[in-house]
Amino acid sequence: MAVVVMKFGGTSVADVDRIRNVARHVKREVDAGNQVAVVVSAMAGTTNQLVSWVREASVLHDAREYDAVVATGEQVTAGLLAIVLQSMGLQARSWQGWQIPIHTSAAHGSARISGIEGGALRERLAQGEVAVVTGFQGLEPDRNRVATLGRGGSDTSAVAIAVAIKADVCDIYTDVDGVYTTDPRIVSKAQRLPKISYEEMLEMASSGSKVLQTRSVELAMTNHVRLRVLSSFVAPDKMRAVSLDNLEDIGTIVCDEDEIMETHIVSGIAYAKDEAKITMLKVEDKPGIAARIFGPLADASINVDMIVQNVAADGRHTDMTFTVQANVLPRALEVLKAAKSDIGNFDISASADIAKISVIGIGMRSHAGVAAKMFKALSDKGINIIAISTSEIKISVLIDAAYAELAVRTLHSLYGLDAD
Amino acid sequence: MAVVVMKFGGTSVADVDRIRNVARHVKREVDAGNQVAVVVSAMAGTTNQLVSWVREASVLHDAREYDAVVATGEQVTAGLLAIVLQSMGLQARSWQGWQIPIHTSAAHGSARISGIEGGALRERLAQGEVAVVTGFQGLEPDRNRVATLGRGGSDTSAVAIAVAIKADVCDIYTDVDGVYTTDPRIVSKAQRLPKISYEEMLEMASSGSKVLQTRSVELAMTNHVRLRVLSSFVAPDKMRAVSLDNLEDIGTIVCDEDEIMETHIVSGIAYAKDEAKITMLKVEDKPGIAARIFGPLADASINVDMIVQNVAADGRHTDMTFTVQANVLPRALEVLKAAKSDIGNFDISASADIAKISVIGIGMRSHAGVAAKMFKALSDKGINIIAISTSEIKISVLIDAAYAELAVRTLHSLYGLDAD
Numbered sequence: 001m002a003v004v005v006m007k008f009g010g011t012s013v014a015d016v017d018r019i020r021n022v023a024r025h026v027k028r029e030v031d032a033g034n035q036v037a038v039v040v041s042a043m044a045g046t047t048n049q050l051v052s053w054v055r056e057a058s059v060l061h062d063a064r065e066y067d068a069v070v071a072t073g074e075q076v077t078a079g080l081l082a083i084v085l086q087s088m089g090l091q092a093r094s095w096q097g098w099q100i101p102i103h104t105s106a107a108h109g110s111a112r113i114s115g116i117e118g119g120a121l122r123e124r125l126a127q128g129e130v131a132v133v134t135g136f137q138g139l140e141p142d143r144n145r146v147a148t149l150g151r152g153g154s155d156t157s158a159v160a161i162a163v164a165i166k167a168d169v170c171d172i173y174t175d176v177d178g179v180y181t182t183d184p185r186i187v188s189k190a191q192r193l194p195k196i197s198y199e200e201m202l203e204m205a206s207s208g209s210k211v212l213q214t215r216s217v218e219l220a221m222t223n224h225v226r227l228r229v230l231s232s233f234v235a236p237d238k239m240r241a242v243s244l245d246n247l248e249d250i251g252t253i254v255c256d257e258d259e260i261m262e263t264h265i266v267s268g269i270a271y272a273k274d275e276a277k278i279t280m281l282k283v284e285d286k287p288g289i290a291a292r293i294f295g296p297l298a299d300a301s302i303n304v305d306m307i308v309q310n311v312a313a314d315g316r317h318t319d320m321t322f323t324v325q326a327n328v329l330p331r332a333l334e335v336l337k338a339a340k341s342d343i344g345n346f347d348i349s350a351s352a353d354i355a356k357i358s359v360i361g362i363g364m365r366s367h368a369g370v371a372a373k374m375f376k377a378l379s380d381k382g383i384n385i386i387a388i389s390t391s392e393i394k395i396s397v398l399i400d401a402a403y404a405e406l407a408v409r410t411l412h413s414l415y416g417l418d419a420d
Numbered sequence: 421m422a423v424v425v426m427k428f429g430g431t432s433v434a435d436v437d438r439i440r441n442v443a444r445h446v447k448r449e450v451d452a453g454n455q456v457a458v459v460v461s462a463m464a465g466t467t468n469q470l471v472s473w474v475r476e477a478s479v480l481h482d483a484r485e486y487d488a489v490v491a492t493g494e495q496v497t498a499g500l501l502a503i504v505l506q507s508m509g510l511q512a513r514s515w516q517g518w519q520i521p522i523h524t525s526a527a528h529g530s531a532r533i534s535g536i537e538g539g540a541l542r543e544r545l546a547q548g549e550v551a552v553v554t555g556f557q558g559l560e561p562d563r564n565r566v567a568t569l570g571r572g573g574s575d576t577s578a579v580a581i582a583v584a585i586k587a588d589v590c591d592i593y594t595d596v597d598g599v600y601t602t603d604p605r606i607v608s609k610a611q612r613l614p615k616i617s618y619e620e621m622l623e624m625a626s627s628g629s630k631v632l633q634t635r636s637v638e639l640a641m642t643n644h645v646r647l648r649v650l651s652s653f654v655a656p657d658k659m660r661a662v663s664l665d666n667l668e669d670i671g672t673i674v675c676d677e678d679e680i681m682e683t684h685i686v687s688g689i690a691y692a693k694d695e696a697k698i699t700m701l702k703v704e705d706k707p708g709i710a711a712r713i714f715g716p717l718a719d720a721s722i723n724v725d726m727i728v729q730n731v732a733a734d735g736r737h738t739d740m741t742f743t744v745q746a747n748v749l750p751r752a753l754e755v756l757k758a759a760k761s762d763i764g765n766f767d768i769s770a771s772a773d774i775a776k777i778s779v780i781g782i783g784m785r786s787h788a789g790v791a792a793k794m795f796k797a798l799s800d801k802g803i804n805i806i807a808i809s810t811s812e813i814k815i816s817v818l819i820d821a822a823y824a825e826l827a828v829r830t831l832h833s834l835y836g837l838d839a840d
Binding site: 057069096 | 436439440470473474476477478480481482484485486487488489492495496498499500502503504506507513514516518519564565566
């Protein structure tokens with residue numbers, strides 16, 4: 001017997017037929033004697049419709065009311081899934097965030113989960129009842145209003161529920177059957193990773209791999225929740241039910257580093273094309289200039305990713321290149337223009353025709369030369385590196401977008417990730 | 421200054437533009453210094469969509485889950501209206517049934533309101549904040565699940581909120597501009613009634629007039645809440661704000677009988693075409709036979725309306741004619757067939773080609789001869805009466821559907837209701 005959280009996203013519950021498919025996955029687990037809590041997203045398209053109504057009502061709007069409207073999407077799915085489960089002869093009930101309750105911060109629209117009262121859930125699970133929980137939402141501190149966690153929040157809800165019910169595994173059903181060494185659409189020899197560490201998964205997520213939401217991985221890491229990425233489109237009767245000795249058969253397990261016996265130096269190659277590069281030339285090189293540039297951007301909630309600063313030939317000026325999300329590029333340029341009186345004179349150029357390629361692997365910690373090998377391989381292919389940023393287990397480079405696929409393929413081979 | 425409840429149905433909030441129109445009605449009241457609670461239905465079509473998903477999930481379903489799904493419709497409207505009101509510079513917040521809370525019975529899907537904690541609402545209203553309340557729903561006794569009141573329940577929610585905040589008037593905005601002496605589509609000379617008593621309104625509602633939901637009128641009557649029926653499609657700036665001395669200017673006020681100075685003998689003519697007639701011939705006339713026929717129908721939750729029993733010529737048998745809602749006719753016939761062993765032999769015929777015409781008026785209590793006059797007028801037009809039922813303030817007759825319009829027009833003239 002295992003305690004299992006199963007999370008299904010919007011495309012897996014897009015209509016009643018697909019909800020029925022989800023129910024079959026759930027039934028397989030219950031029939032095997034497992035205790036099951038299911039966390040569901042809104043039916044695909046629903047959240048977009050709700051958000052567009054809110055925006056039509058008013059571009060500027062009270063986040064509390066936004067939450068009241070948008071949280072209904074998951075409530076519909078949870079009720080429908082509970083009904084289908086009951087029709088298959090299972091005991092089930094839907095739980096809305098406020099009913100459990102899932103406590104959150106007061107930051108409507110992007111609230112954080114502060115705690116879950118899991119007692120009632122655990123009691124019902126022990127009686128064999130399936131708990132169908134609305135993802136993406138909870139009850140804010142004044143206990144009278146619904147708060148949502150922001151896009152992708154259902155993954156986080158699932159991990160939080162897993163913590164609350166002390167689940168053995170938190171299975172995230174998606175439209176892919178696991179985490180790959182890189183995007184299989186670009187590299188046909190990409191391989192599914194049976195296991196990956198939380199740290200690597202976090203770097204993958206922040207480097208463009210969309211499989212799991214970053215916050216959910218952080219929460220899982222902090223609480224040592226074993227996450228697993230699975231496909232919901234595999235026929236429910238073609239999968240074995242969860243048992244503690246067969247977790248590795250399918251999907252990808254995201255877990256503590258020390259659960260992974262054999263680590264590769266590099267586990268995966270990620271890429272992102274949704275960033276844009278801003279280059280500021282001939283900025284006066286005075287103390288505090290970085291704060292004068294990045295302060296106003298931060299005030300405008302614009303995240304800056306990679307930063308490269310070069311001293312210009314005259315020694316009195318500096319050139320600064322950095323990246324922001326492409327969709328906020330126009331706003332970033334406006335903010336910088338407005339800050340000109342504070343920054344002083346500069347020339348500026350921007351481009352969204354760039355790609356960020358990241359090499360990720362926990363083995364880097366103990367292996368030198370990974371970066372040098374990377375730079376040489378790219379150089380051999382004639383790919384120019386615009387900027388570099390590194391962490392303990394990741395090296396990212398910024399290159400021309402045109403070379404993105406070539407770079408990914410080159411690096412995938414370079415680090416021995418190609419399947420036979 | 422007045423305390424006003426404004427209730428808007430599904431067609432009045434069918435899209436964001438119409439919600440904006442509703443907001444203008446609300447703003448007019450707030451600008452005039454009134455305290456306003458608004459009760460809203462789901463956007464037209466939404467509830468049907470939600471119900472059809474539930475049915476697709478399972479024909480037989482847990483009413484608690486049905487409620488969890490279907491109650492989301494009003495939650496969306498309430499949030500959107502609050503956002504639009506705020507964008508017009510008003511203070512507003514949405515209140516879901518469980519947040520107030522509106523307490524209900526445990527009868528999911530057709531719960532009754534058992535009480536409302538109005539303290540928080542009254543406090544916010546006194547501070548000038550508009551309360552936007554989800555109609556149709558509340559919190560059931562175990563305080564952890566949403567219960568809905570059934571179709572049309574938003575009218576009842578509005579009256580209950582009016583009781584809780586001690587409103588001066590509960591304005592029900594609909595697609596008609598008041599209650600008419602009869603359906604203006606049939607009788608062009610039909611007139612709007614400035615006032616009508618609760619009792620008459622109840623008889624109108626149960627006799628086919630769809631303006632107000634019966635339970636809401638009952639609740640208003642019990643608590644002496646002044647109801648008013650208004651059109652939401654009149655331009656918001658073409659209506660005067662509520663003040664206690666101009667309520668009668670527009671719409672129809674539903675109120676205590678003693679608030680109506682001049683009563684007519686007959687206030688209105690209602691008709692219903694959604695009933696069907698069942699005639700059972702040659703039923704053995706033994707004691708308890710009525711119970712053997714109507715018991716099984718009641719057990720199957722089939723309401724019987726008009727009943728006529730005649731003794732057959734042989735003195736040992738009886739003929740029984742009664743009406744049921746047309747949509748349950750096939751089920752009623754099955755129930756009777758199944759009960760044949762208990763009832764004994766009988767012949768049966770049924771028809772949905774009938775109409776019920778009702779003459780309603782509080783003045784009947786003190787005026788004799790209303791019925792005799794009615795029967796003669798119908799007879800003069802060659803209209804045969806199949807069955808008759810009466811209450812203190814109503815006479816209903818069952819006739820062939822083909823004569824329905826003729827009968828309504830004849831009676832409307834007969835009792836002096838035609839406009840000049």
